[in-house]
Amino acid sequence: MAPISIKRILISESVDPCCKKILQENGIQVTEKQNMSKDDLIAEIKDYDGLVVRSATKVTADVINATGNLQIIGRAGTGVDNVDVDTATKKGIIVMNTPSGNTISAAELTCTLLMSLSRHVPQAAMSMKAGNWDRKKFMGAEMYGKILGIVGLGRIGKEVATRMQSFGMKTIGYDPITPPEVTATWGVDQMSLEQLWPQCDYITVHTPLMPSTAGLLNDTSFAKCKKGVKVVNCARGGIIDEDALLRALESGQCGGAGLDVFVEEPPKNRALVNHPNVISCPHLGASTKEAQARCGQDIALQIVDMVMGKGLVGAVSIRHKPHLIGHITCGVCISVNGSSYRATGSVQGGAPVLLELNHSVFRQPVSLTGNLLFLKATASPQLLPSVTGLLATAGVEMESFSAPATRSGDQWYCVGLSSLLGDLGALKPLVKEAAQLSV
Numbered sequence: 001m002a003p004i005s006i007k008r009i010l011i012s013e014s015v016d017p018c019c020k021k022i023l024q025e026n027g028i029q030v031t032e033k034q035n036m037s038k039d040d041l042i043a044e045i046k047d048y049d050g051l052v053v054r055s056a057t058k059v060t061a062d063v064i065n066a067t068g069n070l071q072i073i074g075r076a077g078t079g080v081d082n083v084d085v086d087t088a089t090k091k092g093i094i095v096m097n098t099p100s101g102n103t104i105s106a107a108e109l110t111c112t113l114l115m116s117l118s119r120h121v122p123q124a125a126m127s128m129k130a131g132n133w134d135r136k137k138f139m140g141a142e143m144y145g146k147i148l149g150i151v152g153l154g155r156i157g158k159e160v161a162t163r164m165q166s167f168g169m170k171t172i173g174y175d176p177i178t179p180p181e182v183t184a185t186w187g188v189d190q191m192s193l194e195q196l197w198p199q200c201d202y203i204t205v206h207t208p209l210m211p212s213t214a215g216l217l218n219d220t221s222f223a224k225c226k227k228g229v230k231v232v233n234c235a236r237g238g239i240i241d242e243d244a245l246l247r248a249l250e251s252g253q254c255g256g257a258g259l260d261v262f263v264e265e266p267p268k269n270r271a272l273v274n275h276p277n278v279i280s281c282p283h284l285g286a287s288t289k290e291a292q293a294r295c296g297q298d299i300a301l302q303i304v305d306m307v308m309g310k311g312l313v314g315a316v317s318i319r320h321k322p323h324l325i326g327h328i329t330c331g332v333c334i335s336v337n338g339s340s341y342r343a344t345g346s347v348q349g350g351a352p353v354l355l356e357l358n359h360s361v362f363r364q365p366v367s368l369t370g371n372l373l374f375l376k377a378t379a380s381p382q383l384l385p386s387v388t389g390l391l392a393t394a395g396v397e398m399e400s401f402s403a404p405a406t407r408s409g410d411q412w413y414c415v416g417l418s419s420l421l422g423d424l425g426a427l428k429p430l431v432k433e434a435a436q437l438s439v
């Protein structure tokens with residue numbers, strides 16, 4: 001792998017000191033500057049080849065466009081929603097994260113909030129400090145026998161499930177990627193969101209924030225929930241619509257909320273924070289000694305490995321660095337029926353997923369399981385109905401349809417099938433290329 005030259009790195013947030021130490025031991029100059037304004041960051045960033053951040057530094061298009069020789073943005077943590085990954089990708093800047101370092105800490109805080117909601121511990125502690133002894137006001141309910149709905153069954157969702165099962169909770173969930181057979185092995189029954197909402201006593205969300213998850217819990221979904229449902233968000237502000245949550249708390253439809261994250265951090269509008277049934281924290285999910293040590297070490301080692309040309313781990317964006325693609329553990333070339341295909345994938349929630357096929361980047365990761373039909377076709381609104389009709393004629397059911405993010409020109413699609421097609425010839429009038437496989 002052609003090495004990337006990184007001589008100077010700016011760390012713009014409080015990252016564990018081991019990060020700086022590892023980078024320096026490998027000959028990289030490190031500057032730490034915290035609490036910079038956007039203008040300060042724009043002025044400062046010009047001199048660096050690398051930037052290491054947590055969630056507070058907003059690496060917007062303005063910041064990225066102000067960079068001169070920036071090669072890498074390292075996120076010491078999981079979420080990269082504070083980084084404009086598209087703009088970075090267009091500029092050929094690699095964005096990298098450390099997705100496993102804070103899993104346990106985020107899961108433990110989620111469980112802490114769930115239990116605090118059941119027994120009102122924060123409110124009772126404040127009442128004690130105010131000189132009271134009120135045993136009636138803080139009557140709680142057992143977790144035992146209650147139903148916990150977990151939306152998002154990746155690493156954190158899984159750890160929350162297994163911990164809360166030890167309290168005797170029944171865990172149900174939903175995830176578009178992790179297959180139900182996988183979550184069943186750790187005791188989570190998967191079902192559609194429509195089936196999940198009305199069953200839950202508690203709901204916790206563990207998804208990234210993206211268009212399909214923004215406002216996942218909104219007025220409509222709250223209305224489908226049990227009256228008094230309690231909700232926790234230790235993932236990203238906005239997955240639970242904040243205005244809808246306030247309305248649900250006020251009407252009693254929602255009996256309590258544990259919030260570690262907000263759309264705006266810190267939140268200027270304090271209505272949720274001040275609500276008596278809300279327990280909140282200032283984005284503390286990853287704030288443990290252990291998680292910070294792991295994330296600081298992981299990001300530094302990943303950057304050093306990349307600089308040494310040893311490998312590229314944790315890259316969220318790699319476009320315009322084609323010389324690196326063949327070296328990513330999840331980039332493969334597949335030969336099917338004599339044609340070769342370049343695929344980029346990863347593992348999410350223990351299951352393999354496909355992210356990109358021959359330059360078609362899928363809108364959602366495609367779960368590599370079951371019978372899959374890959375087809376290349378010119379993007380058009382007629383494609384889905386035509387493929388559906390054709391499959392119906394062949395007596396095959398469509399189980400999923402994954403479309404690419406770009407809706408113009410020739411693109412790759414992936415269709416999940418109840419069984420493989422006997423003959424791909426029937427697809428010829430619709431598609432440019434087709435291949436199918438069973439995983």
Ligand SMILES: O=C(O)C(=O)COP(=O)(O)O
Nearest residue numbers: 054055056077078079286
């Ligand atoms: O890793 C994540 O996604 C987090 O939300 C943690 O954010 P932080 O590093 O504590 O600013």
